[in-house]
Amino acid sequence: MNLQSKIVAGLLALAVFLPLTFASAPTQAQQPAAAVAAPRIDGFDVEPVAQPIAGNELAFTLYGSPGGTASVRVGGATGSLVLDEVEAGVYEGTYTIGRRDRITADSTATANLRLGNRVASSILDESLVAGAAARWPGGSASASAVPRIDRFEVEPPARLMPGEELLFMLSGSPGGSASVRIDGVRGKLALEEVAAGVYEGAYTVRKRDKIAVNTIVTGNLRLGKQERSTVLGQALVETSRSRSRTSARRVAAPAPVCANCGAVEAINAIEHKGDGSYLGMIAGGVAGALLGNQVGDGSGRRIATVVGSAGGAFAGNEIEKRMKTTRHYEVVVRLDNGGSQMVSYPTEPALKVGIRVRVENGTLVPI
Template sequence: MKQALNLPALALACALAGTSFVASPAQAQAQYDSRSAPAVLRVTGFDVEQVDRVEPGTELNFTVWGTPGAVVLLQIDGGRRTVRLDETTPGRYQGSYIVSRSDRIGPESRVHANLRRDNRVATALLGEPLQTGWPVVGEALPAPEIRSVAVSREPGRGRAEALRYTVRGTPGGQASVQLQGSEARTVVLDEVRPGEYTGTYVLPQGGWVDAEQPLVAQLRLGNRSARISQASAYDGVDFAARRTRLCRDCATVQAINPVVVDGEGRVLGTVAGGVLGAVVGSQFGKGDGRTAAGVAGAVGGALLGREIQRRQSQRTQYEVLVRMADGQQRTVVYADPPSWRVGDTVRVVGDTLEPVQR
């Protein structure tokens, strides 16, 4: 049997025998490489316990086999957190991930494993889907196809209205619809069963949907996507917020602000009002004449007279801030407290507001 050459031992033996030993450069490099060369870093296996349905609360259990003594981290597409696996036995790493409501993990989500030791990393891609019955990750994906788009009304909480959107097409994709109306909005749909995607949009108070605009739906599968524009999607859907879609001068009340102005219509600032309140309070309130005289000496008799006159002629007006259907904001001023409330839908007519006739 051929034994490995031990250069240090051979050199020591030569020294004791009174002879010298000099290793060649090739021999020295070979001896160094045999001691310092690290083991090959690799992932030899990657597995997941497939589940019947991927949804919030689902626990995904993973196992990775590979080089022992390393750190294994998993990254799931659509997941908010990184999974660290524990080395349960040498070279076997296990761990789990519980799907949360904030995750966008689906049955087809890819899972990458990074096995790290020292400054080296080996990577692997999970070769099976997370959910049973789905195509294997890495197989050629079909071209996405949208077969139908539907809208239905759902009862909302209180006075709110809700619309449910349903897209049917190729399974395993990511579907969404684009809405036009009081606000532009993209609603992401969930795949409730293979090839059927649904999602609900709750209209904000005073909001509306422009049902005359075509409903645009999109279905993405891998790097490919399908898009459809359906003009008749809202036909037959009866909801109150639809009837205001043609109201170009309609608006939603955003705020009602009482504002104090002087006799010339100028808004009184906080500082001026504070100083005037102190002066008038000292003169006509419980203060004595010396206090009033002291303040008057500070601000000047003429200034005090003007401020008192403005104080006597000041009034409160009410500024109603509304947001128009096109997103612009306007302010309508009332001399008396208006009857509107925040969230009301109104019509802007000149310099006043009127109720919307439904």
């Protein structure tokens, strides 16, 4: 056997030898992630462009849980957009349309907000092009169903200043998509259907908002391709009339429906290759040098030792990476309100695509 063949044989033997080197080291157990509250998206909006041509900019705004990572994916775009958290719970970003992009008036825009290993998603229900028909990402309402708005109110604060909350309530046709636009505020606030036909949402006043007591506020309710709007008939600060009206609403409010129920849409296995460390390189280098030192004599032995050490270090690093590879499972749930929720599991969950579940304390409970 010549020198080159002996070196190759030695390195192949190294691949068998190295796992024994790491076997005596204690296995590092995967630590469970700290419990993180499920993120929420309160609003997702865009300033549309006149034409989706190269150079024009799409400005996105997202309201939701603070301290997260927000991103937007636009259908037909070659890249995605990461939004900056400009204020607590306010994320903004601008996507410049490129020459390779194929964005049209029918393109969708999906926002994702991640907190820890949990993700909330929202699909923009408006067109990216000004003047184009609005989009409806879900729902089964017929094109002829015209929504009705029975009531649109606000539970205002005593003073209109940063940090105060405006709690909006809209009642009307059930199963729709409701939102609020406030003049002087960028973006819109999505309302959640807390009971059949009852939609609620809270907006926190921010320093940059240009709103006053008599600012115009518009409530919108969409069913399928039909939309109806109404203007708020109240002041944005508390009065004796608003106190009596909201108190009556609290007493008469119907029981809430399940806002965290839906169906399993996908179960994805995610594999993370581990990182190699100096320990693997050292162990591999030592083992490679020992094997190389058994080859030939004189200068040939020295060359074999150097080559064996270098090859062993590389092989040891790769083997350590494989030994540290971990896998977890991400379950995507399509919620009944049209949104989605992702829940992560360290092992394969006993769930199947299509079954009904409820998101509860970071886990999925079949219903």
